[in-house]
Amino acid sequence: MKKNIVLIIILLSLTAVFNLGADQSKSKNTNREICITFDELPASMGFKEVDKNAINYLILQALKKYEIEATGFVVGDRIEDSFDILGQWLNDGHKLGNMTFSNQDLHQLNAEQFIEDIINGSNVLEPMLKGFGQKRRYFRYPFLHYGMNVGVKEEVKFYLDDNQYYIGHATIVIDDYLYNLSLEKMGLTPDSTEYENLLNEYINYVLDEIEISEQLSRTVLKRPCKQIIRLTANRLNAVYLDEMLGAIKDMGYKFITLDQALQDNLYRKEEAYFGSRGVSYLRMLMESDTDYLPAE
Numbered sequence: 001m002k003k004n005i006v007l008i009i010i011l012l013s014l015t016a017v018f019n020l021g022a023d024q025s026k027s028k029n030t031n032r033e034i035c036i037t038f039d040e041l042p043a044s045m046g047f048k049e050v051d052k053n054a055i056n057y058l059i060l061q062a063l064k065k066y067e068i069e070a071t072g073f074v075v076g077d078r079i080e081d082s083f084d085i086l087g088q089w090l091n092d093g094h095k096l097g098n099m100t101f102s103n104q105d106l107h108q109l110n111a112e113q114f115i116e117d118i119i120n121g122s123n124v125l126e127p128m129l130k131g132f133g134q135k136r137r138y139f140r141y142p143f144l145h146y147g148m149n150v151g152v153k154e155e156v157k158f159y160l161d162d163n164q165y166y167i168g169h170a171t172i173v174i175d176d177y178l179y180n181l182s183l184e185k186m187g188l189t190p191d192s193t194e195y196e197n198l199l200n201e202y203i204n205y206v207l208d209e210i211e212i213s214e215q216l217s218r219t220v221l222k223r224p225c226k227q228i229i230r231l232t233a234n235r236l237n238a239v240y241l242d243e244m245l246g247a248i249k250d251m252g253y254k255f256i257t258l259d260q261a262l263q264d265n266l267y268r269k270e271e272a273y274f275g276s277r278g279v280s281y282l283r284m285l286m287e288s289d290t291d292y293l294p295a296e
Contacts, residue, residue: 032253034210034227035261036063036245037168039099039140041072041089042082044234048184051235056085058238060092066245070094071258072233073140073168076101076121083128090132095258097138097168098122106145107276111155118159138258140168144230144278146271150292153274168258169267169281170230172213174206180236199240203247210248216282217266225282226256226264270294 038059043052063070072089074096079086089096101120109117118139129137139160147153160167179202186194210227217225231237237244249255261267266281272292273284 032214032224032227032251033256033261034172034229034248034253035256035258036068036070036229036231037140037170037258038070038072038231038233038237039142040078040103041074041096041099041233042078042085044180044232045078046180046184046234052082052085055233055235055238056088059233059241060088060094062241062245063094064092065242066249066255068245068255069257071097071138071168073097073099073138074121074125075099075103076124077103079124086128087132090128090134095134095136095138096125096129097140098125098165099140100142103142105143106141106147106152106156107143111147111152114152114156115159118156136259137163137165138168139165140170140230141278144170144173144280145276146273146284148274148276150274166258166262167267169228169262171217171225171227171266171280171282172209172229173278173280174209174229174231176202176232176234176236179205180232180234183236183239199243202236202240203244206244207247207251210251213280213282216280216286220282220286221266225266226261227253228258228261228281 041056043050043055072086072094074086076098086096098118098121100114100117101124102117104114104117106114122137147156179198182198183190186198210229213227214224217223217227231241245255266285269285270288270293271281271284272288272290273279274289275287279287
C-alpha cells in the first residue's frame with residue numbers, strides 16, 4: 001500500500017512539473033507579436049498572367065478571418081486597372097504604402113533616379129490615400145535594397161525623412177519566388193497530393209524563418225522584438241495564407257499593425273549595411289559597418 005502511495009505521489013509530482021513547464025512555455029509565447037505586410041500590390045508579376053482579383057480576394061478573406069490589419073506596398077505602374085482592388089484594402093481597414101512607381105532596384109539607379117521613382121509612385125497613390133483618409137505615409141524599398149554606398153543611401157533616406165515617410169522595414173523576409181513558381185507549374189487545377197506537399201513545405205519554411213528571426217532578435221537585441229513579416233502579393237500566398245496565419249497564431253503570436261510594430265526601438269536603431277542582398281532589418285544591424293555608426 002505504501003509503495004502505491006509513493007508511486008502516486010511521484011506521478012502527481014511529475015505531472016505538476018510537466019504542466020508547469022507547459023504553462024511557462026505558453027506564457028513565454030503569449031507576448032510574441034507580428035505584423036503582416038505584402039509587397040508588390042496589386043499583384044506580383046509572374047511568368048503567366050495572374051488573376052489580380054482572385055489573389056486579392058483570397059488574401060483579404062484570410063486577413064478578415066483572423067481580424068488582421070495588414071499593410072500592402074503598392075507598385076505605382078500596376079494601379080491603373082486596380083483602383084477597385086486597392087479601394088477594397090482600404091475599405092477593409094488596411095493601410096497602403098508606396099513601393100515606387102516601377103519597382104526598380106535602388107542598387108541599379110542613382111539617388112536622383114530612385115527619388116523620382118518614389119515621387120511618381122506617390123503621385124499615383126496619393127489621391128486614393130487622401131480620399132480614404134489615411135494619415136500616415138509608408139514606404140518600402142523594392143527588394144529591401146537600401147543602397148550600397150553612403151552617398152546614395154543617405155540622400156534617399158534624407159528625402160524619405162523630409163517627406164515624413166514611415167519605412168516598412170522587415171524582420172522576417174520570405175523568399176517565396178521558387179515556391180510560387182512551383183505552384184504556377186501545377187496549373188489552375190493542381191494535383192491534390194502535389195498541392196498539399198507544397199503547402200506543407202512552404203508553411204514549414206515560413207515557420208522556420210520566423211523562429212530564425214526570433215533567435216536573431218535575441219542575438220542582436222538580447223530580447224524578443226515586434227516582428228514584421230514580408231510576404232508577396234502572389235498566388236502562392238493567396239491560396240496558402242489562411243493555413244499560414246493559423247499556424248502563426250498557433251505559435252502564440254498576436255497580430256499587430258505596422259504602426260504598433262514600428263513602436264519597437266529596434267526600428268529606430270541606426271544601421272550601416274551596404275551589402276548587395278536584401279536582408280532583414282535585424283541582419284542589417286548585425287552586419288552594419290561600425291565605421292559608419294554613431295558612437296554609443
